[in-house]
Amino acid sequence: MAWQKVASLGEFGDREVLAVDLAGTALALFRLGTEIHATGGSCTHEFADLANGFVEAADGTVECPLHQAMFDIRSGRALCAPATEGLKVYAVKVEGTDIFIDPEGVHAAAAPGASAPQAGQAHEAAPAAGVTQNGGSLVQKNEKNEKNEKNEKNGGSLVQNYVWPDDDLSLVPDWVYTDPYIYEREIERIFHGPTWNFVALEAEVEKPGDFIRSHVGPTPVVVARAEDGSIHVFENRCAHRASEFCRMLSGSTKEFVCPYHQWTYDLKGNLVGIPFRRGIAGKGGMPADFDAERHGLRRLHVTSHRGVVFASYAPQMESLADYLGPEVLREFEATFDGRKLKVLGHYRHSLPGNWKLYHENLKDPYHATLLHTFLVTFGLLVVGNRSLMLADKSGRHGVMASAKSEAKALSGAAKKEMRSFNEGLTLHEKRFMNFVEEFDSPWSVTMATIWPNLIVQREMNTLGVRQIVPDGPHEFVMKWTMFGFEGDDEEMTRHRLRQGNLMGPAGFLGLEDNEAIKFVQDGMRRVPGGTHLVKLDPQTGEGTADTLISEAAIRAMYRHWREAMGV
Numbered sequence: 001m002a003w004q005k006v007a008s009l010g011e012f013g014d015r016e017v018l019a020v021d022l023a024g025t026a027l028a029l030f031r032l033g034t035e036i037h038a039t040g041g042s043c044t045h046e047f048a049d050l051a052n053g054f055v056e057a058a059d060g061t062v063e064c065p066l067h068q069a070m071f072d073i074r075s076g077r078a079l080c081a082p083a084t085e086g087l088k089v090y091a092v093k094v095e096g097t098d099i100f101i102d103p104e105g106v107h108a109a110a111a112p113g114a115s116a117p118q119a120g121q122a123h124e125a126a127p128a129a130g131v132t133q134n135g136g137s138l139v140q141k142n143e144k145n146e147k148n149e150k151n152e153k154n155g156g157s158l159v160q161n162y163v164w165p166d167d168d169l170s171l172v173p174d175w176v177y178t179d180p181y182i183y184e185r186e187i188e189r190i191f192h193g194p195t196w197n198f199v200a201l202e203a204e205v206e207k208p209g210d211f212i213r214s215h216v217g218p219t220p221v222v223v224a225r226a227e228d229g230s231i232h233v234f235e236n237r238c239a240h241r242a243s244e245f246c247r248m249l250s251g252s253t254k255e256f257v258c259p260y261h262q263w264t265y266d267l268k269g270n271l272v273g274i275p276f277r278r279g280i281a282g283k284g285g286m287p288a289d290f291d292a293e294r295h296g297l298r299r300l301h302v303t304s305h306r307g308v309v310f311a312s313y314a315p316q317m318e319s320l321a322d323y324l325g326p327e328v329l330r331e332f333e334a335t336f337d338g339r340k341l342k343v344l345g346h347y348r349h350s351l352p353g354n355w356k357l358y359h360e361n362l363k364d365p366y367h368a369t370l371l372h373t374f375l376v377t378f379g380l381l382v383v384g385n386r387s388l389m390l391a392d393k394s395g396r397h398g399v400m401a402s403a404k405s406e407a408k409a410l411s412g413a414a415k416k417e418m419r420s421f422n423e424g425l426t427l428h429e430k431r432f433m434n435f436v437e438e439f440d441s442p443w444s445v446t447m448a449t450i451w452p453n454l455i456v457q458r459e460m461n462t463l464g465v466r467q468i469v470p471d472g473p474h475e476f477v478m479k480w481t482m483f484g485f486e487g488d489d490e491e492m493t494r495h496r497l498r499q500g501n502l503m504g505p506a507g508f509l510g511l512e513d514n515e516a517i518k519f520v521q522d523g524m525r526r527v528p529g530g531t532h533l534v535k536l537d538p539q540t541g542e543g544t545a546d547t548l549i550s551e552a553a554i555r556a557m558y559r560h561w562r563e564a565m566g567v
Ligand code: FES
Pocket: 238, 239, 240, 241, 242, 243, 245, 258, 259, 260, 261, 262, 263
């Protein structure tokens, strides 16, 4: 195989396709997130230049600019008429920032619907896995773990290997939390992949015309209720020049008008107005064949359950009930018990840590008994309480649940292990710890982590949803919406708000978690290259644990994460 250098990564700039010349043959190089692929450069229909085509990175497709034939970039397969023949695909390797192609290529299959050799097959003959980033996978698994050896070979190369140490879920490597390639792949495969992402409460868009800005992963979206009462979620990105057109955090409107050139969209995201569309006096304006219907805002799939709205980029999502699984659904429905929600307020703050650390914090009941003086002193979550750390079958969701006890019941031995226990602390506001039993549940506290971006907090009578908005590997934003129910009397609302001081950016408990997450990220950034130990409770393996001294739910989450990421 005679690899030939054809380009460097920097040449992509902010584009996803690049025309390159390979000894007189025109090829197209594609960047799909962190993958690089190469195909023949011309559409097999009428030889239009695919480097001018439209790449859908999330689907891995390119659309020919001339007659809209579509091809699967990874396999070269022709996906729709008028193309009948697939594209040739080429093996790619990346060394440092240089991109090399094997000129021999592989012929892709012909007719739409026919299967073609996968791009990955073309890579089988690629040289040592340690120095390549092949199309298709960031991960090159060799028979033995060659991570260190390979990283030495790379000598600081941009291209790394992502090999889980010894295939052991009780060791989580730092690159899972710190690596920008991994972060990009998470957006593509998790947040923009087959997941239901929390976007809003229905109560936040109560009436037709109401809207609220939200996010799916880091991607800004708008949640709007149309005239017919239906809820729609679309990207906050103008179809004209990509401007983030919706500027208000929430409000009510009849239509969305982009501030830049006033392109106008209805509440379902359809493009309904273009100023000077026909130009002036026969001059200028949009092309006569411009089809406004094809240039609406990019819409996501939407589902809603008990007043909680979720969105997904994936076209074929399972129902929310199936996505949650029966046990997590039961806890979800214990909190969202059918009463109409009433929004009590919001908080928003950023946290200097990787977004997954928040999930881990709430799948780690061990810390809760140790870090939080308030919890242990006032008996909210202590060793010996009846408790459960539930993981769903897939491992992605979890519920930490506990039944409140009286601190007095703590054994002397347990108190000794918990340095945070502080007998001298008392509450001035005695009503703070009141628990009004209102839920059909054996638990006084549940914290549900719903993959990938939602926490449902039911901490006695203070209720809230928290949305995780990742912002790079080292930071995320938490958006909190605190709620009660319609029908709460004034005292109940005051009680929920008062008890809300437990959580939030400066909450009696929340503050400590926020700090702990920062400390973990700082540890990894300042002393990098290590692994985390997640070994507690080996008897449980990965999944539901009935002891607080367990990390089995974190291991379950990483089993799922590895599957989703292909790592
Ligand atoms: S960018 Fe929105 S109208 Fe031009």
